[in-house]
Amino acid sequence: MAPGLPSAMERPHFIGIGGAGMSGIAKILAQRGAEVAGSDAKESETAEALRALGVTVHIGHAAGHLADDASCVVVSSAIRKDNPELARAAELGIPVVHRSDALAALMDGLRPIAVAGTHGKTTTTSMLAVSLTALGRTPSYAIGGDLDAPGSNALHGEGEIFVAEADESDRSFHKYAPEVAIVLNVELDHHANYASMEEIYESFETFAGRIVPGGTLVVNADHEGARELTRRVAGKVRTVTYGEAADADVRVLSVVPQGLKSEVTVVMDGAELTFTVSVPGRHYAHNAVAALAAGVALGVPAAELAPALAAYTGVKRRLQLKGEAAGVQVIDSYAHHPTEMTADLEAMRAAGGDARILVVFQPHLFSRTQELGKEMGEALALADASVVLDIYPAREDPIPGVTSELIIEAARGAGADVTAVHDKDEVPAVVAGMTKPGDLVLTMGAGDVTDLGPRILERLVK
Template sequence: MAPGLPAAMDRPHFIGIGGAGMSGIAKILAQRGAKVAGSDAKESATVEALRAAGATVHIGHAAEHLADDASCVVVSSAIRKDNPELARAAELGIPVVHRSDALAALMEGLRPIAVAGTHGKTTTTSMLAVSLGELGLKPSYAIGGDLDAPGSNALHGEGDIFVAEADESDRSFHTYAPEVAIVLNVELDHHANYASMDEIYESFETFAGKIVPGGTLVISADHEGARELTRRLAGKVKTVTYGAAEDADVRVTAVVPQGLKSEVTVLLDGQELTFTVSVPGRHYALNAVAALTAGAALGIPAAELAPALAAYTGVKRRLQLKGEAAGVQVIDSYAHHPTEMTADLEAMRAAGGDSRILVVFQPHLFSRTQELGKEMGQALALADASVVLDIYPAREDPIPGVTSELIIEAARAAGADVTAVHDKAEIPAVIAGMAKPGDLVLTMGAGDVTDLGPLILDRLSQ
């Protein structure tokens, strides 16, 4: 039976409660009986889902939104120090708790699986949550994206397993003490917080060092960054590798595309298992193998978990079909790092056959564009044509000289057909003018580019 409410979190106030990570923790606390309150910048489907779960949500940030009797204030690294609710908490002496500490408290007394890596965390966490649920294990989970509806990114389950996405961006994943940890890949990203690959490796080593005694690290045998981390951790933690590499402990022997699905065959403990992954792309197939390996490390029979993985049919913003109009399919992709962009475009190329691929790409963060703009442009060369928007700043201030033009120049140098569009409102008309029956349109990026899918479909249907 899952534990109850963590001490001192019976009346939490979340600043930025509608965020992907924050909303999940708030939902679980509400389901455990906490009196949850918070604020967010704007109304959203997630905010409505939280209200339906019993939370009080204010729109906008103001000191008066924080109740005097709040037991703690929960924040993420995105919350600025001059936030009025944070200042009010200091005046009242209310403890401030980082999101990761709140999530760690929710996992106490359970068997946590923490999913880390530069790419693929949300998908792999979701695959575990869905497949464990299919087996009747009633897991709790906290995911960085919605499974099938707003607010479906988290659940307080009655079982003893807790599956959590472990975010490396601000080193907050050092807070967790998992029984099983997954590292999908290791690359340089989050340039505002990490200056070098050595710092990234040190951070992941710290994360792996938090695995409880007797626990297991599940890590890719294919990704060079993950292999280097494995070398650095030799003798320090029990490790199980997975992948297509010949030396993988759980070896992928085949990934066969079947339209928008894949059939995957693995060798695990001398046993050959073939199962279906209900989303397209080799990278998603490997995510499923990571989930299978983690479940086996937790003692779940692989022969039972493998077929249960087919129940996962996707998470919002991960190659999510938004609809079809005038013979054109519109698909939403969260990809914002060159590796993710390449993987999703290759998956669409394999699944779409002879279909043309048109991309609406919105770069995310000035710092990421400064460091990886060239590689983003090269990734866009995999599309038949692309439209590039201005940079979505999120939490960052502009950096002089860093614009979408860095990506566009690199894309054109790689032979890509790229158009710059500065006004997002023009995109539906631009795409309607480009698209032909049979085309695939991808809205791609971690910002508000996701909002364009329905607008493009509306324009195509006219």
């Protein structure tokens, strides 16, 4: 049975309640009986899904949205200091709680699995949530993306397991105390918060050090950054490694593409095990193996969990098919880091056979583009043609001299066919003019490029 409601969370107010992480915590609190309220910049399907649970959602940010009797105000690192609701909380003396502390409070008393890594967190967390649910384990979970419908990113379950995506971007994953932690990869990213790889390693070491006594760190044996982490924590925490490396504890023998699925064979505790992953791509197959190793570390039999992993059929924005028109399939990808971009393009190449692949890429963050623009451009060279948009700023202010031209120059230097489009409204017509029946179009990036998929489909039928 899940624990009760923390007293400080009885009447929480969320600033930015529509965000992926924030909405999940709000949903679980509402399902546990809290009187939840919050605000967001604009209407969304997520806001409507929260209202259906009895949550009060205000649109826009104003001091008057914060009730005088709120028990706390929940914020993420994206909330600016001059937010009027935050100022009002200070006037009223209402405690301000970071979303990571709120999530940590929800996990207290349960058996948490925390999924960390520079990329792959949402997919792996989702695989665990779906497979454990299919087995009747009724886990609670908090994911950074929707499984199949708005608001499906979180659930309060009656079981003892809590699966959570653990965000390293602002070091908030230091707040959790998991029984099992997964580290999928360790790379330099989030340049506004980390100045070097050494800082990244130190941050992941701190996360691994938060694992409860007797717990387990599941870590990638194929990724050099993850292997370095394994070396650094040796003797401090029980580790289980996975991957294709010869010394992996859970060794991947093969990943065989089968259309939009893969058949995966691993050796685990001396025995071979073959199971199906219902999404394409070697990196997704490896995420499934990480989920398998974590579930087994928590006591779920491998023979039960492996086939249950096939129940996962994807999460929104992770190679999600948006539709088909005029013989062209449009697929949405959240990839915004070069490693993710490369992995998704390779997965589409393997699944699509001889199909031409066209990418509509929107860079995410000025700081990331400044540091990784060259690598982003090189990744785009894996596509047959690309359209590159202006940088999506998210929470950042512009950096002088940093534009999407850095990516375009690198892509062309790598031999890529790239078109720059500065007006997003022009993209559907541009793409329609580039495509022919049988092509695959990927809208790619962590910003609002996802909105272009339906518009491209509409333009293709004209």
